[in-house]
Amino acid sequence: MKVDLDDLRAIVTVARAGGFREGARVMGVSASGLSDAVRRVEERLGVRLFNRTTRSVVPTEAGRGLIARLDTALGEVEAALDVVNGFRSRPAGSLKLNVPVSAARLVLPRLIPSFLAAYPEIRVEIITEESFVDVIEAGCDAGIRYDDRLEQDMIALPIGPRIQRFATAASKAYLDRHGRPEHPRDLLGHACLLGRFSSGALASPWEFEREGEVVRIEPSGPLIVRAGGGTDLAVDAAVAGAGVIHLFEDWLRPLFNSGDLEPVLETWWQPFSGPFLYYPGRRLVPAPLRAFIDFVRSAAWTD
Known part of the structure; x- marks a missing residue:
């Protein structure tokens, strides 16, 4: 009984990803193409490998047994093929x-x-x-x-770089209007631009450190963006004068150099690995x- 190797990879990918859409993203193919691959294997084997609903794709008992063996076997195949690279x-x-x-x-x-x-x-x-x-x-x-x-x-x-720092900054116009913080706790009275992780948790507290003293604050403000993908929007808002931002120093350094942002509380910037x-x-x-x-x-x- 012949089954295409890529179709077998599709079986394992769908199981790992928990669905066709995420599995397709991992493999770089369409969800419909991935579904067709699974269907071909099921037809060849004459057994259903996944129970499908509009909400979930879950391996059947037969599917779990096959996937457990395939996971190891495909790893061995990939390792064997990679040996060829040693002769290139x-x-x-x-x-x-x-x-x-x-x-x-x-x-x-x-x-x-x-x-x-x-x-x-x-x-x-x-x-x-x-x-x-x-x-x-x-x-x-x-x-x-x-x-x-x-x-x-x-x-x-x-x-x-092995040592980096979190930097705090705002535009000159914002600081001229609202004052320049002298201590991290002063930020509690400022408009702070925040991030939220995909888990739903806010990227806080903001943490500062100077001469062994560590200060953590829970800032608030008018804008919350998704950490990572929305960070550039928060930076643009800070440049436009919307509030104070707390981010990687290397991310903000070009804006310090250009004068678009002004460092805030620089002696308190906390290093991290x-x-x-x-x-x-x-x-x-x-x-x-x-x-x-x-x-x-x-x-x-x-x-």
Whole structure:
């Protein structure tokens, strides 16, 4: 009985993603095409693999049994195929990274162009997402996050500047109208521009530190944006004089240099550790990811 390998991958992807729409996003195909692939396998096997409703797609008992075996088997197939890369002069294939918007903006521009130039046969796909995800279930090879507290089977590799700071800023016009805060608690009387994570939690409290003293405040204000995707809107609002913003220093630095924003409470800006590239340690590392890991290790970060 012959079943297409890509159709089998579709089965595993749908199960991991919990549905056709998310599975299609992971595989880069249409939801209808993914549904057709699952249907073809079911017809070949003569058994239903998923129970489908308008709200959910759940594996049947037969589906769970098949998926459990396929997950391991497809991993072995991919590892076997990747061995061929060892006989190439340069690695080839695809590399999919799951990263926060801040990393895509502040870290990867210094790496990806030169990496692509060094490895022209590798195709890189960047997926921006703020929440911490299981990179395998998300169909990615690795991720970047600003926290090294990862699962035991994950390997974390420093990537990007090792020390960064959160900066607070507002436009000169706003500060001329409302005054310049002298202590973090003064911000409680200001219009603050806030972010909200995809989990629904606000990106607060704002935290400040000076000479061992840590101050946390719960700011409020007229604008809340989705952390990551809506951050540029908050920055534009701050430049237009709508309020005070609290964000990565490197994100705001060009606006300090241009005079569009003025630093606020700079002696209180809190440092934090830089991001990490993380990937599963329990699997054979594909050649494109191995090349990227080696490239990251060789990069010199001076800031």
